[in-house]
Amino acid sequence: MTDMNPVYMDHNATTPIRPEVAEVIHRYLGSSFGNPNSIHRFGRETRAAVEEAREHAAALIGAADPEEIVFTSGGTESDNWALRGALAAAGGGGHIVTSAIEHPAVLDTCKVLEGSGIQVTYIRPNGKGRVSADAVAAAIRSDTRIVSIMWANNEVGTVQPIEEIGAICRERGVLFHTDAVQGIGKLPIDVDASGVDLLSASGHKFNASKGVGFLYIRSGVHIEPIITGGGQERDLRSGTENVPSIAGLGEACRIAHEAGTAGPEKTRRLRDKLENEICERIPDVVVNGDPEHRLPGTSNLGFLGAEGETLLIRLDLEGFAVSTGSACSSGSAEPSHVLLAMDLPKEAVLGSLRISLGWGNTEEEVSRLMEVLPLAVERVRAMAPRARAATSG
Ligand SMILES: Cc1ncc(COP(=O)(O)O)c(C=O)c1O
Numbered sequence: 001m002t003d004m005n006p007v008y009m010d011h012n013a014t015t016p017i018r019p020e021v022a023e024v025i026h027r028y029l030g031s032s033f034g035n036p037n038s039i040h041r042f043g044r045e046t047r048a049a050v051e052e053a054r055e056h057a058a059a060l061i062g063a064a065d066p067e068e069i070v071f072t073s074g075g076t077e078s079d080n081w082a083l084r085g086a087l088a089a090a091g092g093g094g095h096i097v098t099s100a101i102e103h104p105a106v107l108d109t110c111k112v113l114e115g116s117g118i119q120v121t122y123i124r125p126n127g128k129g130r131v132s133a134d135a136v137a138a139a140i141r142s143d144t145r146i147v148s149i150m151w152a153n154n155e156v157g158t159v160q161p162i163e164e165i166g167a168i169c170r171e172r173g174v175l176f177h178t179d180a181v182q183g184i185g186k187l188p189i190d191v192d193a194s195g196v197d198l199l200s201a202s203g204h205k206f207n208a209s210k211g212v213g214f215l216y217i218r219s220g221v222h223i224e225p226i227i228t229g230g231g232q233e234r235d236l237r238s239g240t241e242n243v244p245s246i247a248g249l250g251e252a253c254r255i256a257h258e259a260g261t262a263g264p265e266k267t268r269r270l271r272d273k274l275e276n277e278i279c280e281r282i283p284d285v286v287v288n289g290d291p292e293h294r295l296p297g298t299s300n301l302g303f304l305g306a307e308g309e310t311l312l313i314r315l316d317l318e319g320f321a322v323s324t325g326s327a328c329s330s331g332s333a334e335p336s337h338v339l340l341a342m343d344l345p346k347e348a349v350l351g352s353l354r355i356s357l358g359w360g361n362t363e364e365e366v367s368r369l370m371e372v373l374p375l376a377v378e379r380v381r382a383m384a385p386r387a388r389a390a391t392s393g
Helices: 019-029 041-061 074-090 106-117 133-139 162-172 244-257 262-281 306-316 337-339 345-351 361-384 385-393
Strands: 069-072 096-097 119-123 144-148 175-179 196-202 213-217 285-288 300-305 352-358
Touching: 041 069, 041 144, 041 196, 069 074, 074 106, 074 144, 074 175, 074 196, 096 106, 106 119, 106 337, 119 133, 133 162, 144 162, 144 385, 162 175, 244 262, 262 285, 262 300, 262 361, 262 385, 300 345, 300 361, 306 352, 337 345, 345 352
Parallel strands: 096 119, 096 144, 144 175, 175 196
Antiparallel strands: 069 213, 196 213, 285 300, 300 352
């Protein structure tokens, strides 16, 4: 085990909280503790914080009206709500168009809905993880209630043709939801330009805290609430607001909006440097995903003849945190549903490793990784002759 500080390169799983965000969170964990629904000064103070966060979130995604932002407990709830709420508003029954590479928050929800008679079309992506807008157009039926296609994939980072899909949905009069959990704070997002009606976001993927997010609901779009109770969030999402986390999320949105493309560009350069070095110095490596349409920090690599899981453990011992597949649904040793849907060769699937860079990563860390990775891959390959033999046919 290394004595050096561990290096975090798993930003698609979660991100460290920025100090500015932590400071805001602390404020609302301390003396500013009022219930934002109270009329007195304690309540007014936290209400102001929640509304300010709403404004920052709206500004980040180009929403015309802050009231289009409804705070939730994160990406999973937002995805569930978009799908279930849209179906309920349409009076039940009907058809959903989605893709085979969505996060389980969408996929598993669709599976449950199928059990209650909803029909679902799962569009398969191409070999780079991209869903074709034409395939979406072809899948839409007269009873399609909603199209749900993620902005960017969490495992391979492929960015989807959201504007094209948005235009198709508009033309066909179908609601368009996008899970933008991995895109927010990394890519420019404009709900109007992209024709999105519903958009899911999660705080912990862009340097805010876990257990908070939002659903953007375009003005005029009606979805039914799935959490009922005290009528908070304009009767759309009940439950006393998680003020510290919401305020922190607002601060993260403000920072991301102000930084624009500068932060992501730095991450992209670092990722490209790392990926180029890996491909130059390590034989038999394939890049999974779409090099032309990809999240700036994501590198999903197939180390042919190695087992990704073993490589991950070896790197962890060396002090580097990376991932195989998606850590958000982890615990399972199942091959990634995303890589399988992309129809990649088995060897690329078994040997896949996701390195996701983000705020805080440095060139020095990339150099340190390159000091250990070539040997780690060599050793893991030597340990896994069976993986090679089993997949070389
Ligand atoms: C694309 C995507 N959607 C949804 C989620 C779930 O978000 P949360 O962890 O906030 O529930 C994640 C991450 O876990 C994700 O990567």
